[in-house]
Amino acid sequence: xxxxxxxxxxxxxxxxxxxxxxxxxxxxxxxxxxxxxxxxxxxxxxxxxxxxxxxxxxxxxxxxxxxxxxxxxxxxxxxxxxxxxxxxxxxxxxxxxxxxxxxxxxxxxxxxxxxxxxxxxxxxxxxxxxxxxxxxxxxxxxxxxxxxxxxxxxxxxxxxxxxxxxxxxxxxxxxxxxxxxxxxxxxxxxxxxxxxxxxxxxxxxxxxxxxxxxxxxxxxxxxxxxxxxxxxxxxxxxxxxxxxxxxxxxxxxxxxxxxxxxxxxxxxxxxxxxxxxxxxxxxxxxxxxxxxxxxxxxxxxxxxxxxxxxxxxxxxxxxxxxxxxxxxxxxxxxxxxxxxxxxxxxxxxxxxxxxxxxxxxxxxxxxxxxxxxxxxxxxxxxxxxxxxxxxxxxxxxxxxxxxxxxxxxxxxxxxxxxxxxxxxxxxxxxxxxxxxxxxxx
Ligand SMILES: [Fe+2]
Numbered sequence: 085x086x087x088x089x090x091x092x093x094x095x096x097x098x099x100x101x102x103x104x105x106x107x108x109x110x111x112x113x114x115x116x117x118x119x120x121x122x123x124x125x126x127x128x129x130x131x132x133x134x135x136x137x138x139x140x141x142x143x144x145x146x147x148x149x150x151x152x153x154x155x156x157x158x159x160x161x162x163x164x165x166x167x168x169x170x171x172x173x174x175x176x177x178x179x180x181x182x183x184x185x186x187x188x189x190x191x192x193x194x195x196x197x198x199x200x201x202x203x204x205x206x207x208x209x210x211x212x213x214x215x216x217x218x219x220x221x222x223x224x225x226x227x228x229x230x231x232x233x234x235x236x237x238x239x240x241x242x243x244x245x246x247x248x249x250x251x252x253x254x255x256x257x258x259x260x261x262x263x264x265x266x267x268x269x270x271x272x273x274x275x276x277x278x279x280x281x282x283x284x285x286x287x288x289x290x291x292x293x294x295x296x297x298x299x300x301x302x303x304x305x306x307x308x309x310x311x312x313x314x315x316x317x318x319x320x321x322x323x324x325x326x327x328x329x330x331x332x333x334x335x336x337x338x339x340x341x342x343x344x345x346x347x348x349x350x351x352x353x354x355x356x357x358x359x360x361x362x363x364x365x366x367x368x369x370x371x372x373x374x375x376x377x378x379x380x381x382x383x384x385x386x387x388x389x390x391x392x393x394x395x396x397x398x399x400x401x402x403x404x405x406x407x408x409x410x411x412x413x414x415x416x417x418x419x420x421x422x423x424x425x426x427x428x429x430x431x432x433x434x435x436x437x438x439x440x441x442x443x444x445x446x447x448x449x450x451x452x453x454x455x456x457x458x459x460x461x462x463x464x465x466x467x468x469x470x471x472x473x474x475x476x477x478x479x480x481x482x483x484x485x486x487x488x489x490x491x492x493x494x495x496x497x498x499x500x501x502x503x504x505x506x507x508x509x510x511x512x513x514x515x516x517x518x519x520x521x522x523x524x525x
Contacts, residue, residue, distance in 0.1 A: 112200075295349060
């Protein structure tokens with residue numbers, strides 16, 4: 085098969101002088117170039133808009149719009165088009181100006197054929213390299229964009245996994261101290277609400293939330309006999325208990341993204357007046373996250389039921405926290421806390437409770453639906469087995485009496501088999517609903 089010769093590049097020759105224009109185009113056609121001609125700048129621009137034009141050779145001085153105007157228009161509209169300017173003898177200044185404005189070359193009029201061809205080949209080669217460079221750059225940019233997206237997704241997955249791990253850890257801790265079910269997560273909500281009210285946002289807000297979530301992580305190191313003791317603690321047991329901020333700090337301080345939360349864990353039992361532990365820090369020495377946490381923790385402790393006492397009202401807890409502003413708590417934190425208002429605080433707790441209920445209900449619903457589905461599948465299997473297949477001997481004969489003829493065996497598509505299918509569909513939709521509910525949270 086004969087190879088198709090490459091199409092010669094389109095060259096547009098622009099000159100108001102017919103003779104120059106015709107000579108150049110005839111010579112270039114003889115050399116195998118595909119030439120089009122224009123007698124002025126505007127006509128040239130019109131021709132360039134009709135078809136891709138890799139190269140324009142234009143005279144500088146033309147009546148009406150001149151070569152410089154054409155050069156600027158081409159650079160702006162068709163940046164991939166190369167332009168060679170033809171200048172009169174002694175007009176070096178204009179030639180330099182052309183190069184500055186983006187022309188690839190200039191030739192003195194009338195150009196020698198060899199010079200012209202050399203300039204054309206140079207310009208086209210330069211253009212090919214430039215186009216290849218642009219293609220490569222685009223490819224590279226697309227690759228970088230794809231990799232960035234992949235990396236961002238991977239980071240998001242890692243962050244999600246970190247968060248899930250922390251939640252699992254804290255849930256285990258809350259489960260160990262039976263009376264503080266969900267305490268850590270509620271405290272996170274109260275802490276974040278106060279922090280936001282104080283104008284804290286972004287990463288700082290996230291770190292404070294994480295510190296609140298992990299505040300009692302060090303209780304993992306407190307023996308059950310002390311942590312779960314129903315009665316009052318002895319001084320020695322208190323000594324054990326008071327180690328938990330330090331244990332928690334030691335546990336997480338070397339995890340880079342938990343460096344700030346570790347500070348909150350270490351300081352969460354400190355008091356504004358310096359009467360806390362383990363370091364007796366006072367005032368602003370205590371991390372702001374820990375100062376906010378202290379208020380949130382007290383609110384949750386006072387308003388939650390314990391096996392040995394009922395939780396008090398939010399109004400009572402708020403009054404007590406207000407009373408302790410300036411001693412146990414930072415006044416500014418208490419001010420922001422009071423700004424939130426009793427109803428909004430109650431709503432935080434109710435929302436969390438509702439969410440948990442929804443999750444539990446969805447889980448129970450899903451389990452029930454799965455059990456029903458399993459039962460229905462068994463029933464269908466039984467029905468299928470009782471249908472005689474082609475060439476099979478059929479079901480075993482039943483003992484019948486002449487008075488009561490045996491009922492016909494159910495067949496595929498009969499009322500007996502189709503009746504169960506809508507039920508199956510409902511079960512499947514419930515299952516799907518239950519699972520969606522889980523994944524949303
Ligand atoms: Fe604690």
